[in-house]
Amino acid sequence: MAKINFGGVEEHVVTRKEFPLERALETLRDETIAVIGYGVQGPGQSLNLRDNGFRVIVGQREGTRSWERAVADGWVPGETLFGIEEAASRATIIEYLLSDAGQIAVWPALRRHLTRGKALYFSHGFGITFGDRTGIVPPDGVDVILVAPKGSGTSLRRMFLQGRGLNSSYAVYRDATGRAFERVVALGIGVGSGYLFETDFRREVYSDLTGERGTLMGAIQGLFAAQYETLREQGHTPSEAFNETVEELTQSLMPLIAEKGMDWMYANCSTTAQRGALDWWKRFRDATKPLFGELYASVAAGREAQIAIEANSRPDYRERLEMWQAGAVVRKLRPENNCPAAEPLHDSARLPRKGAGRCCHRIGTGRFARPTGNRKDAP
Numbered sequence: 575m576a577k578i579n580f581g582g583v584e585e586h587v588v589t590r591k592e593f594p595l596e597r598a599l600e601t602l603r604d605e606t607i608a609v610i611g612y613g614v615q616g617p618g619q620s621l622n623l624r625d626n627g628f629r630v631i632v633g634q635r636e637g638t639r640s641w642e643r644a645v646a647d648g649w650v651p652g653e654t655l656f657g658i659e660e661a662a663s664r665a666t667i668i669e670y671l672l673s674d675a676g677q678i679a680v681w682p683a684l685r686r687h688l689t690r691g692k693a694l695y696f697s698h699g700f701g702i703t704f705g706d707r708t709g710i711v712p713p714d715g716v717d718v719i720l721v722a723p724k725g726s727g728t729s730l731r732r733m734f735l736q737g738r739g740l741n742s743s744y745a746v747y748r749d750a751t752g753r754a755f756e757r758v759v760a761l762g763i764g765v766g767s768g769y770l771f772e773t774d775f776r777r778e779v780y781s782d783l784t785g786e787r788g789t790l791m792g793a794i795q796g797l798f799a800a801q802y803e804t805l806r807e808q809g810h811t812p813s814e815a816f817n818e819t820v821e822e823l824t825q826s827l828m829p830l831i832a833e834k835g836m837d838w839m840y841a842n843c844s845t846t847a848q849r850g851a852l853d854w855w856k857r858f859r860d861a862t863k864p865l866f867g868e869l870y871a872s873v874a875a876g877r878e879a880q881i882a883i884e885a886n887s888r889p890d891y892r893e894r895l896e897m898w899q900a901g902a903v904v905r906k907l908r909p910e911n912n913c914p915a916a917e918p919l920h921d922s923a924r925l926p927r928k929g930a931g932r933c934c935h936r937i938g939t940g941r942f943a944r945p946t947g948n949r950k951d952a953p
Contacts (some may be wrong), residue, residue: 575772590739590757598760601625607761608633608665610658610684611672612640615697618727621647622734622766630654633661657764662687667757675886677701677880678708686793690715693757698782699775702747704879718747718749719758721765722778739768746777783882788866790924794847812900821904897953 578587609620610633623630632649633656634641649655662668662684670684672675678701690693694712696702699720701710712718715886723742730740744762746754762770768773773781786792798819805815830839840848874877905911 579940586772588762590743590763590767590769593759593763595626598763601756601760602667602764604627605629605666605757606631606664607667607669608661609669609671609781610634610661610680611670611676612644613671613673613676613722615727615730616640616669617643617647618729618731618734619671619697619765620649621725623761623764625734626764626766628764631661631664633658639898650891659683659687665692665694667693667761669697669761670701671697673872673886674698674700674882678883681708681710685713688713688716693717693719693751693754695758695761696720696775699745699777699779700783700879700882702775703779704876707876707883708877710750713728715750716748717750717754717757719754719761720745720747720773720775720778721758721762721767721770722773722782723765723767733855734766739766742767742770743773743778744773745774745778779879780870780873783878784866784870787869787873791864793799793866813904816900816904820901836888 576587576589576592576894577584605628607623607628607630607631609616609623612620612632612634616632616634618632620632631654632644634644636651636657644655645651656664658680665687668684668688672680681701694716697720699722701708702718707709720871721742721744723740725733725740733740742762742765744758746758749755751757759770773804802819805818806812810818827839827843830842840851843851869878
């Protein structure tokens, strides 16, 4: 296990170089992996494991849309696709990938199949960390492990099909067999992780709940809404407000940050944009940091977990905001969405055919001029 310096702090990291796929396959040679749940993480993880050569089956309630999706993805009822309890009984490793609310509901039935020597795998520390609220307490003699891809199951699958990897955290909550570390790392490599960094169940769920409510989803939607509403109140049209709030960020700036970091994004923007950002970013940090402190305290106290447990059993309550309605129209106007030759890359079961996703309305070379300098004062 390598030690890598992240901003002055050394962390334990497992890379594919030191734990290649061949080693992962050998580690799990005699194992049967049951992926329970075919919703958010289940499709990506199960398909990647299958394509990498592992012995995988899927457990899902028959007659649901998720069951139909699994069949469409090539899982065969009675051979590689079973009801939840049947799949759990056949497996030596149970990947418990139902929603948090679903895990609570199914737990009494699933627990019966956790016999000594099996492994119980999670991609979220929620059920174990808040066991006093969820009732999820694994029996003795079972390895309890976690691999948490840092992204959606859809992203995990798409990046796998592109020959890339999505970084994941891993944790061992209980090593009952003496093989928990080898098992969890092999599974992390098998599901398509680029590299694996060490965590524990509590830290994973605390950071995850904070991130989801913060910059990954809640805070960024709040910032989007605040700027969009301000522009609309000042007379800007919905399309202009959406383009300046969301579209430019997601289509132009975030890809640059993902490619080479914040400094690279700054270097590819005008000096006017750079100056304004450097003048304002600390004010936004100072305005929001107390709110992040309040959020983390709520997570640590279990309040966010309780809210999630209670709310997730209710019908969908998301609002249809004008901003997202405007966004739907803006997205339809993108060149790639108006080209008959372009094939969307959303089929999780198949590799895209040659030329898929290419657009006849391609504009320019798609290359950026290399900047002459770097912005060392960028955040």
